Amino acid sequence: YNPNNGHGTSVAGTCGATVNNGIGIAGIANKCKIFPLRTMPNGSSGIVEGYESIMYGATNGSPVVNCSWGGQSPSCIDEDVIAYALSRGTAIVAAAGNHGSPAPFYPASYPGVLGVGVVDYADNVVPMSGHGPSVDIMAPGHSSWTTDNGGGYGGFCCTSGSAPIASGVVALVRAKHPELSPVEACAV
Numbered sequence: 001y002n003p004n005n006g007h008g009t010s011v012a013g014t015c016g017a018t019v020n021n022g023i024g025i026a027g028i029a030n031k032c033k034i035f036p037l038r039t040m041p042n043g044s045s046g047i048v049e050g051y052e053s054i055m056y057g058a059t060n061g062s063p064v065v066n067c068s069w070g071g072q073s074p075s076c077i078d079e080d081v082i083a084y085a086l087s088r089g090t091a092i093v094a095a096a097g098n099h100g101s102p103a104p105f106y107p108a109s110y111p112g113v114l115g116v117g118v119v120d121y122a123d124n125v126v127p128m129s130g131h132g133p134s135v136d137i138m139a140p141g142h143s144s145w146t147t148d149n150g151g152g153y154g155g156f157c158c159t160s161g162s163a164p165i166a167s168g169v170v171a172l173v174r175a176k177h178p179e180l181s182p183v184e185a186c187a188v
Contacts, residue, residue: 004042006149010156011068012036013147015164015171024153025145028168032175035062039069047071051081054092054107058085063174064185066167067094067113068160070105082110091174091182093167095130095159102132109134114170114186118142118162129159136186139165 002008016034017027037053040046047069057065065085085092096117097105108115108130117129120142125131129138141162148154173185180188 001036001149002038002040002042003149005040007040007068007160008036008038009149010146010154011066011160011164013153014141014144014156014161015066015168017147024147028165029171032168032171035060037065050107051078054081054085054090058088058090061088062090063178064091064093064167064171066164067092067107068163070095070097070107072097072099072103072105074104074106074109078106079110082107082113086112086182089182091170091185093163093170093186095163096135097130098128098158098160099130100128101130102134103130104132104134105130112183112186114166116159116163116166118157118159126158137166138162141165 012034016029016032017025019026019030039050039053092113094108094113096108096115107113115135117135117138118126118141119138126142139162144156144161145153146156173188
């Protein structure tokens with residue numbers, strides 16, 4: 001919980017909010033366990049510890065790490081972090097970016113990562129969504145409802161909202177088929 005920024009709360013609700021309880025919303029991965037990884041420390045205005053969080057998740061056995069963040073600058077060190085996580089059995093699902101172009105967005109564009117673009121409720125690609133060869137799948141996430149920091153529910157948008165939908169599905173696949181590698185589970 002970051003009192004200054006509700007982005008993580010919205011991502012977590014989309015992925016794993018309790019279902020069939022008669023209130024609010026239903027998350028994608030029913031009964032999943034969410035281990036929040038803080039990428040934006042209090043007082044910061046951006047992702048500071050994203051790749052460190054991926055490494056932490058991988059070394060602690062997380063089957064799936066959702067990255068509803070990223071940027072357009074690649075790094076060989078960051079790519080090595082992704083390769084390490086995959087080798088440890090962690091699937092990486094990442095937002096394809098809100099830059100409205102086919103330009104690569106990282107970590108979504110690294111090999112082995114499931115890059116997720118965004119469509120609206122009618123399955124139309126939202127114009128600001130990243131698209132192109134490094135986007136593997138599109139998911140609804142535009143104007144969706146999710147949990148918010150105030151304890152209620154509110155609108156959420158963009159590839160940050162579509163990535164946890166795909167992450168929830170990958171988590172369900174991994175729970176049913178633990179024999180699959182991270183890349184195989186993302187392919188399913």
